[in-house]
Amino acid sequence: MALKARDAAIEGEAARQGFAEIVKQAAFAALVTLGLCIPLLAIRTDQSLNNQLVLVPRWDAVAIACGLVFLGRIALAYVGRAGSLTGGTTARFHAAGAARPVGKARLASFLRTALLGFVVAFPFIAIWGVGWQGSIKWIDNFGVQILIYVMLGWGLNIVVGLAGLLDLGYVAFYAVGAYSYALLAKNFGLSFWLLLPLSGILAAFWGVLLGFPVLRLRGDYLAIVTLAFGEIIRLVLINWVDFSNGYAGIGGIPRPTFFGIPFNASDDGFAARFGLEFTPLYRTIFLYYVILALALLTAIVTIRLRRLPIGRAWEALREDEIACRALGIDTVNTKLTAFALGAMFGGFAGAFFAARQGFISPESFTFIESALILWIVVLGGMGSQIGVAIAAVVMIGGTELLRELDFLKAVFGQDFDPAQYRMLIFGLAGVMMIRWKPRGLVSTREPTVFLRERKAVSVDLVKEGHG
Amino acid sequence: MSAPPPGPADAPLLRVEHLTMRFGGLTAVDDLSFEAHAGQITALIGPNGAGKTTVFNCITGFYKPSEGMLTLTPPDGGRATLLERLPDFRIAREARVSRTFQNIRLFSGMTLLENLMVAQHNPLMRASGYTLLGMLGIGGFARAERAAIERATAWLDRVGLLHRADDPAGELPYGDQRRLEIARAMCSDPLLLCLDEPAAGLNPRESAALNALLRGIRDDGVSILLIEHDMSVVMEISDHVVVLDYGVKIADGAARAVRDDPKVIAAYLGVEDDEVEAAEAEALQAGEAA
Secondary structure (H helix, E strand, O other), rough: HHHHHHHHHHHHHHHHHHHHHHHHHHHHHHHHHHHHHHOOOEEEEEOOOOOOOOEOOOHHHHHHHHHEEEEEEEHHHHHHHHHHHHHHHHHHHHHHHHHHHHHHHHHHHHHHHHHHHHHHHHHHHHHHHHHEEEEEHHHHHHHHHHHHHHHHHHHHHHHHHHHHOOOOOOHHHHHHHHHHHHHHHHOOOHHHHHHHHHHHHHHHHHHHHHHHOOOOOHHHHHHHHHHHHHHHHHHHHOOOOHHHHHHHHHOOOOOOOOOOOOOOOOOOOOOOOOOOOOHHHHHHHHHHHHHHHHHHHHHHHHHHHOHHHHHHHHHHHHHHHHHHHHOOOOHHHHHHHHHHHHHHHHHHHHHHHHHHHHOHHHHHOOOOHHHHHOOOOHHHHOOOOHHHHHHHHHHHHHHHHHHHOOOOOHHHHHOOOHHHHHHHHHEEEHHHHHHHHHOOOOEOOOOOOOOOOOOEEEEOOOOOOOO | OOOOOOOOOOOOEEEEEEEEEEEOOOOEEEEEEEOOOOOEEEEEEEEOOHHHHHHHHOOOOOOOOOEEEEEEOOOOOOEEEHHHHHHHHHHHHHHHHEOOOOOOOOOOOEEHHHHHHHOHHHHHHHHHHHHHHHHOOOOHHHHHHHHHHHHHHHHHOOOOOOHHHEEEEHOOHHHHHHHHHEEEEEHHHOEEEEEEEOOOOOHHHHHHHHHHHHHHHHHHHOEEEEEEEOOHHHHHHHEEEEEEEOOOHHHHHHHHHHHOOOHHHHHHHHHOHHHHHHHHHHHHHHHOOO
């Protein structure tokens, strides 16, 4: 009895000590926040009535931030503890899952079919849900926008996820595709369906051109050169005004037609020909299916390539370049194909983007776009198709959703714009990901060939590549 | 066990002539010449830092030799290749020299089967019409892939890892990883297999199994060039031993003869002080006489 009581006392003591430790850590975190907040939050510069700069102290905001961090740190400590307690059961669950791969595979294939069905039916679901007028926003801002990024993510995934080459300038190929379409369509009147492959080929050509000199570099060096290339393309577009019209951009880009039938209100427009009432929605739906087809093409090509020797060589390259060379693989050519193929899909997406917007300018191709696409690939889990798609939905859909949160204005006042907090939320999501899912949402690798059963490889064994 | 003297008709599989490799002021390999014959296991031994791995890196193209000529002559009478002129991946692809590494280099995130499929990259690339035909599903790619899987399965069976074919290579224990690396090198269909310390870190039983595997590979007609520290492996399976010390060849011959060579014993074990004195006195006398 006495022993038991003593055990309980010791346990209580340990818990008390644990709590004191947690509070200490939380206080320290709050202190760091205070230090960070003084330059960032504590003072707001404002203009007074007679145009003088005045400093408005905002200590209440600092106090709120510090308090939030303090409480958040305590909550985090308890969540972490609960997580370590349930860790054992999840491990057992995983083991059971591995023993019954058939059920899991069936579930996965069912989910895939359901998801594909939803994506194909999405425009009609939107029309049914919010009506003809409201649905254009959903199909365009959510559907088309997300699918462009899904496609860009899948394209970059070939370079970063499969071949392990860190490319920080992917948006350059997107820009090449967009400007190829815009200039060739405007100046030579070529059609969308001809220019789409041509833009991809031109982007791939630029990929090879860049790849030849730089693919000897590895890791950080490659990342910096690709980053520079992205900036060079943008700066050339800004400064070569004769060619690209500089900052002003290119407007009035011909819109895609329904295989020659334009989407307009005229007598030989799409609506009139098919005996429908004219609405701009038809074009949006058409664009949705075009980008869906392009994205699916990217996915199918990638899935097939992974099972061909070239795809396996990409992954082997990511794992160990020296071993690849010892096995007779031409690593420069293999890297170039990955680079060119990734660039080609970027070019397709760019051409589509130009056709959809009708107006492009260098503003659309800044480094932040490259970073966003790379973010999508890393968040999704490098090399995973479904992970990248989910990440694109979360990142792009999330941004668009922020614009919809009008009710927050009632809480924070009329001039509160949730979309302004986009970067803050990305940053937070990044920190959380690094803490809990450092290798992305989908952290397993599917083998490309198997003898008896397809076992997913834990991503802990998979290397990230070093350029 | 004794090496047959090379007749004029049968050129050696690999002839290394006057190989010299300098790194700045350091001469790692100094005017080394030796031959490796077809159908034999040739061992390259020597104390640590003798330059064995440097020789390997020169043969497999990972280093460009400072001087010297490396000739590979296929035993079936094909055209000889000068290895020092080819980049590393073409040595593996065209001269069919395959290698393993001292610190194992497997594709750890890929399954065993995938590792062996990557080794068959070049024939599979040809079969897939350099990806284009394979992409469209025409041509003989499916057949070639089945054959490649069969070949990989046969090698997995031979190294005793068939039951783990679908596991990632990074999960294997150390000894199994060594055997898998040999199987992967063999899947690239080499004429000459270069093994850099294949027995390092193996226990006696694994080392005996390795001996059997290497003998089997030799009996299939693939020649082996081997760097090894484990003398039980070297003495038991080598047909021919080359001993290096400080980048210079100090002995060359059949395993038994090399083992009893006083220079080899001196290089490995060092010599008694009085022997050194005797040698110095001898040198001094010789100098005076001259």
